[in-house]
Amino acid sequence: MAQMSIADALAEAAAGLVTATWTRDKHGPQGAIFYRGESTTGWTYIVASFDIEPQGFPPGTRGHDGTARRGGVILRLTRELAEKAFRLAEGQPDKED
Numbered sequence: 001m002a003q004m005s006i007a008d009a010l011a012e013a014a015a016g017l018v019t020a021t022w023t024r025d026k027h028g029p030q031g032a033i034f035y036r037g038e039s040t041t042g043w044t045y046i047v048a049s050f051d052i053e054p055q056g057f058p059p060g061t062r063g064h065d066g067t068a069r070r071g072g073v074i075l076r077l078t079r080e081l082a083e084k085a086f087r088l089a090e091g092q093p094d095k096e097d
Contacts, residue, residue, distance in 0.1 A: 006075070010037055013068035016041035022089035028053075035089035043070045045079070047085040 004012075020037035028034055030051055037045035047066035053059055066082035068075045077085065 009073055009075055010078070010081070012041065013045075013070070013075055014084075015044050015082070016043040016068075017045070017085050017088055020045060020085075020088065024089070035086065037085065037089060039053070041070075044090050045069075045077075045085055047082055047089060049086050 016039035017037070019040040020043070021039075022035045024039045025034035025036055028048065028050070032048055032050040034046065034048050037043075037047070039045070045066060045068050047064065049062045051062050052061050052063040064079060064082040066077035066085050066087050068077055
């Protein structure tokens with residue numbers, strides 16, 4: 001892959017989210033839920049949703065995190081992209097940003 005900026009790589013990873021096929025992984029610690037996605041654009045994603053109530057957030061509040069990898073490029077998804085990826089993995093309609 002040619003050298004690109006982080007912003008360009010994130011934009012490519014974001015575009016690939018809608019083409020991904022998602023597989024739910026086993027539950028993690030403290031109710032965490034993980035999905036692995038494979039996109040038609042070559043990106044592989046790992047996204048997680050986890051309980052953040054113990055850190056003082058309102059009951060039922062969940063945090064999201066994720067990564068995207070293609071070739072030698074590994075990115076940490078922004079919170080917004082991790083939330084979008086998790087919604088897509090769960091089969092929920094995508095919200096317009």
